[in-house]
Amino acid sequence: xxxxxxxxELRRSFGAVTAVDGVTFDIQPxxxxxxxxxxxxGKTSTLNLVSGVLSPDSGSIALAGRxxxxxxxxxxxxxxxxxxxxxxxxxxxxxxxxxxxxxxHSTLTALRPLRGLANVPVLRWISLLAELAVALLxxxxxxxxxRRLRADVDQQIERFSARLGPRKSDPAYTLSYAxxxxxxxxxxxxxxxxxxxxxxxxxxxxxxETAEVQRQLAALKAAGQTMLLVxxxxxxxxxxxxxxxxxxxxxxxxxxxxxxxxxxxxVIEAYLGRRRERPARADRSDQSDRLExxxxxxxxxx
Amino acid sequence: MFDTLVAGLIHGNAYALVAVGISLIFGVTHVANFxxxxxxxxxxxxxxxxxxxxxxxxxxxIVGVLVVTGVIGLVLNxxxxxxxxxxxxxxxxxxxxxxxxxxxxxxxxxxxxxVRAFPPAxxxxxxxxxxxxxxxxxxxxxxxxxxxxxxxxxxxKFGRAGQAIRATAQDPEAALQMGIPVPRxxxxxxxxxxxLGGLAGVFVGMYTSNISPSSGxxxxxxxxxxxxxxxxxxxxxxxxxxxxxxxxxAFGISFxxxxxxxxxxxxxxxxxxxxxxxxxxxxxPTITTEPLTGTFNAVGRAIRLKRWQVWLAVxxxxxxxxxxxxxxxxxxxxxxxIYAIVAVSMTLxxxxxxxxxxxxxxxxxxxxxxxxxxxAINGWSFWPALLLAGVVSAxxxxxxxxxxxxxxxxYVAIATLGIGTVCVAVIRNWDSLTRGAYGISGIPAxxxxxxxxxxxxxxxxxxxxxxxxxxAVISRIRSSHLGTVxxxxxxxxxxxxxxxxxxxxxxALAFSVSAFFAGIAGALLAQQYxxxxxxxxxxxxxxxxxxxxxxxxxxxxxxxxxxxxxxxxLPELLRITPDVxxxxxxxxxxxxxxxxxxxxxxxxxxxxxxxxNLSPDGQEPPSEGDSSRLATTLQDDRPVGASx
Numbered sequence: 001x002x003x004x005x006x007x008x009e010l011r012r013s014f015g016a017v018t019a020v021d022g023v024t025f026d027i028q029p030x031x032x033x034x035x036x037x038x039x040x041x042g043k044t045s046t047l048n049l050v051s052g053v054l055s056p057d058s059g060s061i062a063l064a065g066r067x068x069x070x071x072x073x074x075x076x077x078x079x080x081x082x083x084x085x086x087x088x089x090x091x092x093x094x095x096x097x098x099x100x101x102x103x104x105h106s107t108l109t110a111l112r113p114l115r116g117l118a119n120v121p122v123l124r125w126i127s128l129l130a131e132l133a134v135a136l137l138x139x140x141x142x143x144x145x146x147r148r149l150r151a152d153v154d155q156q157i158e159r160f161s162a163r164l165g166p167r168k169s170d171p172a173y174t175l176s177y178a179x180x181x182x183x184x185x186x187x188x189x190x191x192x193x194x195x196x197x198x199x200x201x202x203x204x205x206x207x208x209e210t211a212e213v214q215r216q217l218a219a220l221k222a223a224g225q226t227m228l229l230v231x232x233x234x235x236x237x238x239x240x241x242x243x244x245x246x247x248x249x250x251x252x253x254x255x256x257x258x259x260x261x262x263x264x265x266x267v268i269e270a271y272l273g274r275r276r277e278r279p280a281r282a283d284r285s286d287q288s289d290r291l292e293x294x295x296x297x298x299x300x301x302x
Numbered sequence: 303m304f305d306t307l308v309a310g311l312i313h314g315n316a317y318a319l320v321a322v323g324i325s326l327i328f329g330v331t332h333v334a335n336f337x338x339x340x341x342x343x344x345x346x347x348x349x350x351x352x353x354x355x356x357x358x359x360x361x362x363x364i365v366g367v368l369v370v371t372g373v374i375g376l377v378l379n380x381x382x383x384x385x386x387x388x389x390x391x392x393x394x395x396x397x398x399x400x401x402x403x404x405x406x407x408x409x410x411x412x413x414x415x416x417v418r419a420f421p422p423a424x425x426x427x428x429x430x431x432x433x434x435x436x437x438x439x440x441x442x443x444x445x446x447x448x449x450x451x452x453x454x455x456x457x458x459k460f461g462r463a464g465q466a467i468r469a470t471a472q473d474p475e476a477a478l479q480m481g482i483p484v485p486r487x488x489x490x491x492x493x494x495x496x497x498l499g500g501l502a503g504v505f506v507g508m509y510t511s512n513i514s515p516s517s518g519x520x521x522x523x524x525x526x527x528x529x530x531x532x533x534x535x536x537x538x539x540x541x542x543x544x545x546x547x548x549x550x551x552a553f554g555i556s557f558x559x560x561x562x563x564x565x566x567x568x569x570x571x572x573x574x575x576x577x578x579x580x581x582x583x584x585x586x587p588t589i590t591t592e593p594l595t596g597t598f599n600a601v602g603r604a605i606r607l608k609r610w611q612v613w614l615a616v617x618x619x620x621x622x623x624x625x626x627x628x629x630x631x632x633x634x635x636x637x638x639x640i641y642a643i644v645a646v647s648m649t650l651x652x653x654x655x656x657x658x659x660x661x662x663x664x665x666x667x668x669x670x671x672x673x674x675x676x677x678a679i680n681g682w683s684f685w686p687a688l689l690l691a692g693v694v695s696a697x698x699x700x701x702x703x704x705x706x707x708x709x710x711x712x713y714v715a716i717a718t719l720g721i722g723t724v725c726v727a728v729i730r731n732w733d734s735l736t737r738g739a740y741g742i743s744g745i746p747a748x749x750x751x752x753x754x755x756x757x758x759x760x761x762x763x764x765x766x767x768x769x770x771x772x773x774a775v776i777s778r779i780r781s782s783h784l785g786t787v788x789x790x791x792x793x794x795x796x797x798x799x800x801x802x803x804x805x806x807x808x809x810a811l812a813f814s815v816s817a818f819f820a821g822i823a824g825a826l827l828a829q830q831y832x833x834x835x836x837x838x839x840x841x842x843x844x845x846x847x848x849x850x851x852x853x854x855x856x857x858x859x860x861x862x863x864x865x866x867x868x869x870x871x872l873p874e875l876l877r878i879t880p881d882v883x884x885x886x887x888x889x890x891x892x893x894x895x896x897x898x899x900x901x902x903x904x905x906x907x908x909x910x911x912x913x914x915n916l917s918p919d920g921q922e923p924p925s926e927g928d929s930s931r932l933a934t935t936l937q938d939d940r941p942v943g944a945s946x
Contacts, residue, residue, distance in 0.1 A: 051800060077802030085800075091793035093857070094786060101783065102790040106802030111783050118804060128811045135782035136775060146783065187801065 002065045004029050004195050004226045005050065010059035010069075012049055019045040020056070021250035027195065027228060032221050034229040034237045037247035038270065043230045044086060046247070047199055050228070051083045052076040064194055075119070078106045080194035084184045084201060092173035096164055099172055099183050100153045103190030108149070110134070110141035156186040159216065178209045185216075189225075196220075196227045202236060214239060238262065246270065306556045307549065312440060312509055314548020315447050319502035320525035321532065321540035322454070323495030329471035329535040330491040333383055333394040334712040339522015340405035341378070341496045345371045345503025346420075346513040347413045354421045367504050368497045374405070375496025379489050385896055392658055393895050395715060396852065399660070399845060400895070402518070403888035407881045409515035415881075417514040420507035443505045450498065451541060458537065467491055471535065519841050520564075523723065526716060527571045533581025534712070542582060564727035568720040575717060576705040607860060619766055624759050631875070632758035636830055638871040639765035640823045643772045645850040645862035647819030650776055652848070653857030654785060655812040656792025657707075658715045661722025662820050662847040664702075667839035668725055669695040669821025670828040674742040675735065684748030688825045695821025696814045698725065703813060707806040722844050730836045741835025745828050765826050772819050773859050779815070780859075788812050789857075820847075842884055846870070849891050855901025865901075 005027040012020045020042045027033050035043045048054040050061055052073040061069040068076050082103070091099050109115065111134055117127040134142045157164045160182045167175065172183055181201060188196055201217070202210040214236050221227065221240060231237050237244060237258070244261040246254040248270035254261050261267055320342050327335045348370045352363040382397040426437035458464040469477040470487045478484045506521070507513045528547045532539025547570060554566040574581065607615070623635060644662055651657050669691035676687040699721060706717035729736045736742070747756035748764065755764055779785050790798040791805045799805050828834050850869050854861025869890075873883045894901070 053796065053800070073796075073799040074802050074804045077800055083800050085797065089794050089797035091790045091797065093789050093793050098786045098789075101786055102798065102803065103801050105783075105787060108783070118807070124807060128807055131784055132779070132811065132815070135779050135784035138782075149783070191802070 003027060003062075004031075004064055005228065006060075006062040006065075007046075007050065008060045010046070010049055010061065011057045012045060012054060013057060018250050020049060022059075023247070023250070023252055025245055025252065025255060027226060029226055030221075030224045031242045032217075032227045032229065032240050033243045033245065034231060034241040035245045035247055036231065036234065036237055041247040041270075042250040043247055044199060045250075047083070047197055047228070047230055051081060051197055074106075077191075080191075081197065082188035082191055082193035082195075083197035084181070084188050084199055086199045086203060088177065088180045088184050090172040090175070090180045090183050090187070093171060095169050095171055096157065096175070096179075096183050096186075097150075097153050097168045100156050100186050100190050101149060103156075103187035104149055104152055105191075107191045108145060110139065110145040111149075113139075152190060156190050159186060159189070178205055181205070181213070185213075189220075194226060196225055198227060198229045198231075200231055201229070202231065202233055210236065306552045308436060308440075309556075310549035310552030311545065312443065312548070313552060314545035315443060316502045316506045316509070316521075316544075317525050317528045317548050318541040318544025319447060319450070319498050319505070320521060321528035321544045322451070322537055323498045324525055324529040325532070325535055325537055325540040326467075326491050326495045326498075328529070329537075330467055331379075331383060331387070331394070331488050332474075333398060334526070334534070334715065335378075335383075335398045335495075336395065336522065336526075337378055337382070337398040337402040337405055338495070338499055338525065339518035339520070340402045340409070341371050341374055341518070342499040342503045342506075342521045342525075343513075343515050343518030344374060344405060344409050345500025346507045346517065347409055347418075347503075347515050348500070349504035349507055350418050350420050350513055351413065354418070360424065364501065364504055367500045371500025371503075372493040372497040375492040375494075375499075376489055378496070379492040382892060383492075384485065384488065389895070389899060392715070393899060395658070395712065396848070397892055397895050399848075400888040400891035402522070403842065403845060403891075404885050406516060406518055407885045407888070409518075410881055413515050415515065417512050420511045420513050422508075422511065424508070426508075426511075439508050443508065446501070447505075450501070454494070454498075454537070463487070463490060523719065524567050527567050527574075527720075530581055530713075530716060531570060531574050533583040536581065536583045539581055539583035546582075561727070561731040564723050565731075568724045568727075571717065571720050572702075572705055575709060575713060579709050579713060605858070605860070616770065620763065624762065629758040632762040633830075634871055634874040636758070636762045636765045636826075637874065638866050639762070639769045640826050640830070641847065641850060641870045642863045642866035643765070643769050643823040643826070644820050644847045645854070645866055646769070646772050646776050646859045647816040648847060648851050649857050649859055649862055650779065650788065651809070651812040651816045652851060653855075654780060654788040654792050655809050657718075657809055657813065658848070659718040659813065659816070659844075660715050660848060661718040661720065661725075661844050662816070663839040663841065663843040664718075664722040664725035665695040665699045665817035665820035666824040666827065666843065666847075667722075667729060667836070668698050669824030670834050670839070671729055671736055671742070671824075672821065673825030674745050674828045674834055678742055678745045684746075684829070688748075688822060691825035692818040692821040695824065696818035699817035699820075700810060700814045704810065707809040707813075719841075719844075722839075722841065726836050726839050729839075736836075739836060741833060742828075743833040745832045745834070747832075748829060761830055765830075768822060768826060769863075772822075773863070776815075776819075776859050780857075784808075842887075845891075846887060849887050851901075852891060853894055853901060858901065861901055 003026040005025075007023060007025050010020055010023040011018070023042070023046055025033070035046060037043050045054065049056050049069075052068065052071055052075070056069055059069065060067060063076065063079050063081055066079055068079060068081075071079070091102065094102070105112075111131070112118075112127065113130040113134060114127040115131075117123045138146065154168075157168055163179055163182055164186065167179065172180060175183065185198070185201065188198075198217075202213050205213065210233060217227070217229075217240055227240075229237065229240065241258055243256065244254075244258050245252050246261060246264070246267045253270055254264045254267045256264070320338060323341075324335060324338050327333060327338070345367050349363055349367045352358045352366050353360065358366065378398070378401055382401045383394050386394040386397055422439075424437065424439035424442055426439045428437050429441070430436075456464075458468055466477065466482045466487050467490065469480070469482055470484050470491075474484050477487075502521075503513075506517075524547065525544070528543040529540045530543070531547060532541070532543030547567065550570060551563055551566050554562050619635075624632065627635065644666060648659065648662060652659055672694045673684075673687045673691040676682040676690065677684055702721050702724060703717060706714050709717070730738055732738070747754050749755065755761060779788075787798070787803055788808055790801070790803060791808050795805045824839075827838075831838070846869060850865035851862050852865075853868060854863070854865030869887065873886065878886065
């Protein structure tokens with residue numbers, strides 16, 4: 001069975017800072033993998049590299065066996081990857097339903113005739129003009145695809161029916177923050193992606209809302225959705241993940257199931273104890289106390 | 303060879319002075335100041351007035367010019383730019399465009415529109431080096447420029463205010479928190495930049511000895527290209543860009559003649575945009591910041607007409623007006639309809655896809671000339687010529703703007719501005735095809751089923767029918783999946799791309815469609831005028847088209863029609879003279895941007911909010927702010943590193 005995602009020796013620097021430094025990992029079908037790590041450890045940069053928003057200096061990325069490290073964001077989306085953003089990016093002027101509709105854009109064929117030409121210079125205009133023609137004079141196939149699209153959109157909104165259902169036709173800028181995040185997740189799921197990247201899906205949410213998102217993600221996982229999750233809230237990570245990658249200074253310092261990672265001393269040091277461990281001048285006897293204190297804190301958080 | 307180089311250096315000298323001002327303002331306020339060229343022209347005119355009319359000595363006149371232009375810069379910031387600092391940068395950009403219209407035309411009223419001879423303040427031809435003759439005047443210009451640049455560099459590096467300027471340029475928020483009075487620093491930047499622009503105006507006057515109040519637009523554009531070439535925001539880059547551009551132009555002109563100046567300027571711009579959009583010394587953007595509260599800038603939705611209201615409006619326009627109105631009113635009605643065609647189609651690119659276009663006169667000109675050449679010279683019948691006018695215009699505009707769509711914000715505005723200038727420059731220079739500056743006359747009236755459409759009613763109805771077709775097509779696109787996708791691109795380009803939407807292609811497509819209809823409108827305009835020449839298709843025409851949709855609401859076709867009635871019809875019916883009219887456009891644009899940024903035909907900020915906006919602890923989450931629909935047109939396009 002091929003991995004859904006295969007990342008090998010991924011590297012990217014910004015000036016003198018190496019944000020991602022030789023990251024390697026795999027995601028198997030149906031797996032939920034989380035990346036955790038302190039702020040600035042390279043989690044979001046990794047996500048941006050995988051989704052094509054950034055291009056890597058070196059290394060390879062394969063999505064379901066297809067190399068994508070040099071592909072554009074759009075091509076990667078068409079290859080079956082969907083993502084959400086750290087702070088929630090919805091299309092403010094569009095309604096909730098239209099937001100989700102745009103999510104399904106990469107799956108359309110009748111509404112986008114000759115889309116095979118979209119990657120060819122100059123000739124891509126043929127596909128653009130064909131799309132324009134279909135918009136003005138829809139073919140029978142286009143009309144039926146439009147109906148199917150509406151049904152798909154309703155189905156995605158159904159996931160969050162209590163929250164988004166009544167607001168389906170409202171423009172997204174009128175939504176609450178949590179509803180924007182829900183809209184974003186619905187949009188990302190619309191193309192039925194091979195891999196869903198979630199960048200801090202519960203950032204800025206209170207406990208109730210976080211618990212709700214956690215239930216929904218667990219339901220997705222149960223339905224077999226492969227996911228890559230970047231998240232700070234450790235209880236969410238530990239509950240959902242099959243595997244956890246821990247990053248620090250751009251490198252993966254631990255990789256394993258949640259229980260193993262939770263006990264890994266390197267993780268404890270990097271993730272929670274770093275500031276306490278860094279000063280080399282620190283008193284020896286003092287330090288062992290602090291390490292214990294750190295571990296107990298890890299126990300609490302986890 | 304050597305004298306060409308000297309000419310290039312002297313022009314480059316002036317470009318550098320103007321470009322430094324543009325870069326300084328861009329650095330500190332993040333606004334592309336399109337009024338800078340107007341300040342330059344006013345500097346020129348003030349210098350002429352002080353020396354020739356008041357008899358001041360050169361040095362005193364220069365001081366006078368510095369004061370006048372410095373004050374104008376201050377007013378510009380306080381009145382036009384500063385109030386919009388919380389609005390998206392594109393609003394401030396449009397405000398400077400409006401200010402440019404006002405300044406140019408006020409200068410014309412004050413100084414008179416004609417070209418003046420700048421008095422020879424210093425000898426221009428008394429020295430010789432290596433066979434090239436030059437004068438004390440040139441040496442003084444060089445000396446002063448070098449001294450000014452040196453002083454500016456030292457001020458920015460060592461002066462307290464200079465350091466504050468640099469700090470503000472890097473991060474206004476942080477600067478404010480460190481106790482730097484950012485508004486005052488921005489005022490200072492405007493004063494310094496505008497004074498430099500005024501100085502350049504005097505120098506160019508001394509060099510070319512012919513000046514006019516309308517020279518600002520061209521000078522401003524050239525300096526803009528110079529600043530972009532050097533890297534917007536980089537002072538050294540601006541100087542470098544100014545000299546490179548000056549020298550390139552001088553050699554181009556010595557090889558191909560004076561007509562190619564605009565072509566070289568914008569050729570350089572296109573090359574920069576393709577190869578190195580960040581400019582020679584600027585950094586290329588890697589990834590844009592994720593907006594902190596997400597991208598929820600839009601406020602308001604276009605008001606929708608009911609079906610009977612639509613039919614009523616059509617009935618009034620098609621039946622009542624032709625029956626009641628006199629010929630003059632009908633001619634005005636045709637003008638309104640023609641501009642409405644341009645504006646309605648612009649809602650697709652500037653409203654939906656969120657790209658501000660400042661050069662729609664370009665595609666209009668291409669369409670007008672295509673139709674005129676085919677019908678008047680080649681004897682084609684009107685209808686195929688009309689269609690081909692749209693097609694040619696769309697193709698030309700698409701090819702010329704191709705490199706612009708992977709960029710955002712200011713660059714798109716500058717590139718489309720370039721299209722307008724390039725199209726007209728080509729038309730003016732291609733004598734064999736377009737008869738150059740003479741224009742084309744005797745454009746025949748269209749005929750339908752053997753009837754000539756040559757009276758006011760006929761032409762009005764023709765324009766009206768084309769307008770209705772345009773509205774139908776644009777509305778249909780907007781309500782289709784394609785329209786949804788275009789709005790997504792305008793709303794949040796990164797998110798749209800991540801959903802597999804080829805943002806760049808869709809922006810190009812939206813622009814082509816709007817250029818197609820602009821071309822059609824141009825053809826109708828040519829029929830209406832029966833005579834066209836290149837001067838018809840000027841910058842005010844482009845800005846008028848943009849003002850119409852800003853007034854109506856960027857994404858509302860109905861609003862565009864209303865905007866056209868207000869901005870094209872009313873001034874004509876009230877018989878306001880052209881210069882006053884343009885000033886009025888400018889003032890109106892400023893007022894709309896300031897007080898009703900969503901436009902007239904758009905409901906203001908939704909009163910209905912999500913009940914969840916009040917979270918259990920009773921706290922309001924970060925609000926959307928009161929920014930406008932314009933907001934979607936421009937994310938901050940500062941180059942920044944990746945966020946992690």
